[in-house]
Amino acid sequence: MKHTYDYPRPAVTTDCVALRFSAGHLKLVLIQRAHKPFKNAWALPGGFLDMDEDLKTCVCRELEEETGITNVFVEQIKAYGTVDRDPRGRTVSVAFLGLMNPDDSQLDAGDDASDAQWFRIDQLPKLAFDHGQVIKDALALLRTKVRSEPIGFELLPKKFPLRDLQRLYEIILDQSFDKRNFRRRILDLGVLVDVGQVEKNSKHRAAKLYRFDRKKYKQMKKNEVAFKL
Amino acid sequence: MKHTYDYPRPAVTTDCVALRFSAGHLKLVLIQRAHKPFKNAWALPGGFLDMDEDLKTCVCRELEEETGITNVFVEQIKAYGTVDRDPRGRTVSVAFLGLMNPDDSQLDAGDDASDAQWFRIDQLPKLAFDHGQVIKDALALLRTKVRSEPIGFELLPKKFPLRDLQRLYEIILDQSFDKRNFRRRILDLGVLVDVGQVEKNSKHRAAKLYRFDRKKYKQMKKNEVAFKL
DNA sequence: GCAAAAGTGTTTCGGGTACACCCATGT
DNA sequence: ACATGGGTGTACCCGAAACACTTTTGC
Incomplete structure (x- = not known):
């Protein structure tokens, strides 16, 4: 089924900077891309917004689909919408910071998720799109919030x-x-x-x-x- | 001309909480709605994202089109995307805080702008959509940022x-x-x-x-x- | 000359920082 | 008994807060 509008519309996606604290380190879950663009680079889990779900619902659903992770505290970082951030077409992505209990962070090798992996945040691989910036912003938000709100406990x-x-x-x-x-x-x-x-x-x-x-x-x-x- | 996609897409808009400091008060520019929904209620200036402009470009353009205001310091607040925030259809809006020099804040009675008006932030009228919440978030952001960054000077x-x-x-x-x-x-x-x-x-x-x-x-x-x- | 706002130092107080030893437990 | 980490109190110092008077200028 096709969907038609009078004016062009960007795609809307969500992305998640999902963090876990284990073995004395903050770790981030990434997914290796199988196709161009950024083939073999690593990307944040995320995907397209469904028409009947809120942004938070979307980011939690995508995270579960791609990594098997559930039960995550999520907090919006901001929207990213530069014109050329995705070479495949105009996309506006709303990024979230996700924090989880270390016991809830077993990766599930789902179909989408075969290449999900945890990385120490100080040892990240090559990243796709503007995800490097998103991660920087996520960590800055975490540092700010952890000083003034009890979000550390989520980890x-x-x-x-x-x-x-x-x-x-x-x-x-x-x-x-x-x-x-x-x-x-x-x-x-x-x-x-x-x-x-x-x-x-x-x-x-x-x-x-x-x-x-x-x-x-x-x-x-x-x-x-x-x-x- | 029509635009067709394989999956449905929400509309993407930007909204601006544009503030001015004058006569000892913070003031906010709003536009009175002429049509349903929220007919006669007041709304933040804003509008649809063009495919070839960044989010910041969009919010500045819309602000100028609807109020005549230019030369505004803008900073993103966050994206708003609950399913039913606009009764006309699914819309994701990226909101911005806008700060301006009081000398640059003459309202221009443009076609779109005939009903733009400044309100003291402690004397706001009935607001359309979720704009009340957006304004609350904008002021919270302003209060946080003004303590740790030199953004007060923008006003x-x-x-x-x-x-x-x-x-x-x-x-x-x-x-x-x-x-x-x-x-x-x-x-x-x-x-x-x-x-x-x-x-x-x-x-x-x-x-x-x-x-x-x-x-x-x-x-x-x-x-x-x-x-x- | 007086009303109104500009400009200017010092003292006090409290919160943050620095710091070291004894205790409980598993091996 | 010893090695490892758990748990606890005090003294000091610096930066924030409190506080009042003199100066300038327009009317």
Whole structure:
């Protein structure tokens, strides 16, 4: 079936900068292109917007179709629409930052997804289209937001030791924190609760586990207390 | 001439939250709709993306066509694409924040523009589509950016007294600053230069005029000194 | 000469930063 | 018992905030 309009229209797509925190590194999922243009280069997962779905729905659907990943926190970065960004035709792409629990990030070798792979963000391959810029913008957004909103927790399991939270912040912000100061600052915010458990399989003394308490965070916002790291 | 595609495509538009600072208030330009839907409600200037123009080009062109305003600093807010945001059909709109020198903001009664008007942002009329949300997001972006980037100057003439700069910041951030502390902070950044002139037509003692020095700002950034208010 | 706004330094206070040792646990 | 990482308190310093008077100029 064909679709006809009085004026030409660009294609609208979404792309996802899907990040995972594991083994002390931020990792990004990319898909190797099988065809021209940018054959064999790596691209962000993404695809065309359906007429009956919102932008967020689209980016989550495409991410699942191409990588098998579900259950992702997504936040819009911005729209990219330079005239020649896709040599095949005019395309406007809305990019999203996707953050996930490391337990939810097993790649599924779907049909579309046979060439999906995780890359450390400091070891990226040749990228297709303007995806290099999109990734830069995504990381800049992550760095900004992680300081003023509790989005770091989206990259950790429900229960986590403070050490992991500190390492995550250190990796994202590319700076190191004093352990005591970091713990005080985070705990004084009052949005973490001790779940009363400790790590399993610790090689030495096991660390307490905490979880982020969304209700307490909302309360804190209502009281106009800022989340500032 | 008709344009045909294998899959349906949403229309792509841009919208502009164009702000001006005058008489101690932030003002926003809106256009009254003559037709359904949202007949007689007020809407942001904006329109369809042409196939050979970038998003920024589009929003500037539409703003000029509908209001006569040119010479605007524009910065993307985000894309809006919920399924039912325009009852006439699926539309994805990329919204921009537009800031202008108050001298450049005379409204031009063009054909499209006969009903363009400035409104104080705290006295807005009934708005069409999701434009209320877009405006909220625009102001949030302005508040964030004005603290970490020198975009406030886009809302002032080339030469301005420090008093006006302080009033602008106070209006945007909805808080008052101590005059001496404000001046010290701004001047210590080292990005303002005394132009060696004073205000004309002052009713009393005339204030010195300053201008923002973009070169010094770039130098400052290169030295990794932060612009923080 | 007076009304109105411009311009200018110092003190105080609090939050952020620096810093080191004991504890618990697995091997 | 030892190696490894977990967990904890205090002192200092710097930058932000508070604060009031003199100067200039138009009327």
